[in-house]
Amino acid sequence: MSATFASPDDDTIPLHIIAADDMDAWRAEQSEDTLAWIDANGFVGRIGQTLLIPGPGGRPVMAIAGFGTGEKRARGRFHLAAAAARLPKATYRIVSGLPDDRAEREALGWLLSAYKFDHYIQAGEEGAGLVTPEGIDANRITAIAAGEALTRGLINTPSCDMGPAELEDAARDLAARHGATVSVVHGDDLLSENFPLIHTVGRASDRAPRLIDMRWGDAGPAITLVGKGVCFDTGGLNLKPGASMGLMKKDMGGAANVLGLAHMIMATALNVRLRVLIPAVENAVSGNAFRPGDILPSRKGLSVEINNTDAEGRLVLADALTFAQEEDPDLIISMATLTGAARVAVGPDLAPFFCDDEGFARALETAAVQTDDPVWRMPFHTPYESMIEPGIADLDNAPKGGFAGSITAALFLRRFVSTSTYAHFDVYGWNPADAPARPKGGTGQATRALLDLIRDKSSA
Structure with missing residues (x-):
């Protein structure tokens, strides 16, 4: 479910936002009864009070x-959230204290x-409602919140x-x-349509693999989003241990992210030619599962030696990226819950x-800072190219040694994009603990920052 702004009514409660640094100035304007109530309840302006x-x-x-x-705000985000x-169910209208430069971000939170x-x-009671703060684009903020809710809901849904x-x-629902x-x-x-890697990864499941291709818009820059849609990952014949398999419903987090971003783009009517490609598979175990040591063809013609069937995401993305590049769009973005190495390097929040x-x-x-949607740049370190070249095939899907796992995966994917500007996001897609505006569970990452960047490209 996603939320929208509330309509004001006679019972709307004025809401004052008070920074701890400004507490004395605000108190100076209040009545003795109000001050006594505030002191009796220990309100000092802490975040969340x-x-x-x-x-x-x-x-x-x-x-x-x-x-x-200011020090506490610098260590977090979505402080109003x-x-x-914690506010009781009611409708609130902000009347003071919301900084203009944070109004949209805090309203989104x-x-x-x-x-x-x-x-x-059984659905619980709805929470506190907020009247649209002055000076913000309510339609845009609502579209972003709905896109994030779509992403969260897809990831949180169990693989069954x-x-x-x-x-x-x-x-299809989003397209309609x-x-x-x-x-x-x-x-x-x-x-028959020459997507051999997508077929190979998904063929062991009785849930048929597929490549989903969505298009929208007929003017502006051509932007193609490619999302990893591994709906459950057992690891294949290189079977994951039970503890590692527990969260594998989120292995389609890349697909969920690009669908959420696609909603934001379409709902805000950006002037782009949008394409979304999702290789959707289940990496299962059966007699016809692909094996360690297999050498597989790809759509691009590059051969891939399989050294670990649990490195399947880059395989399905390779065919999808090749297909994306065939139209030579201005920008190709891939998003995937691809490597544990990325999570180890930067944690779940970046x-x-x-x-x-x-x-x-x-x-x-720049957009990431402005949208409270943190990213961290990693290197396409070309000297590591030799690590993904096994000698008996063009590429190795899982280099031995354990070094630079996120980088070698990204280098593998880059081999399938030639002329378009390309950006790859190795997201985690999961909040391991509750945080303001970010409950434990599935989450979108980098989508708000990308929306701002794409909006700027579409209007240039």
Whole structure:
């Protein structure tokens, strides 16, 4: 579920946002009764603190929410969301204290904090509602929140209900909502249509593999988003241990991210020619599963030696990236829950990305700061190319030695893009613990930053 801004009514409660640094100045303007109530409840303006101020009849006449100190704000994001989660159910209207330069981000955080994955349980009570703050683009913020909710919902859905067919349904539903078109290559047709790696990875499952191709827009820069759609990853014959398999419903997080980003792009009507490609498979175990030591053909004609069947994401992406490059778009972006090495390098909160285009990288890093959507640039370190060249095939899908796993995976993918500007995101797609506006579970990463960057490209 996603949230929208509330409509004001007679019961709307004025909300004052108070930074701890500004507490004395705000207190100087309040009545003795209000100050006594604040002191009795220990409100000092910490991030996440909230308090309703009662009037003579006991009904609240205002609410206050802490905004912390500058030092504390610098260590986190979505500070108003921390208060939104604690305010009683009501409709609130911000009347003071929201910095102009943070208004859109904090309003978005409020909407993001309303997300709950309640598909399998009795839905709980809705939380606090917010009247659209002055000076923000409500339609844009709502579209971003809805895109993030789409991403979260897809990742959070267990694989029993989110296989390749259901992922296709999600893409078709999104396309129908925005007037986009979808074509899909299914099952053994992948072989006749020359997608051998996608077919090989998905053939062991009784849930047919497929390549989903969505298109929208007929003017502006051509932008192709490619998302890894491994709906469950057992590891194949290189079977994962049980502890590592527990979160593998999120291995289609790249696909969920690009679908969420696609919604944001279409809902805000950016002037782009958008294409979304999702190789959707389940990496299962059966008698016809691909094996360690196999040498497989790819759509591009490069041969790939399989040294680990658990490095399957880069295989399905390779065919999809080749297909994307055949139209020579202005920009190709791949997003994938690809390597544990990326998570070890930067943790779950940062989205590592690889790109050779300095202008793109700088613009993305700027957008990431402006949108509270952190990214970290990683190197396409060309000297490591030899690590993905096994000698008996063109490429190795899983170099031995354990060094630079995220980099070698990115270098592998780069072999399938030749002329377009290319950026690869090795996302984690999961919040391991609750945080303001980011509940534990599936999450979008780098999509808001990419939306800002694409918006700028579309209007240039």
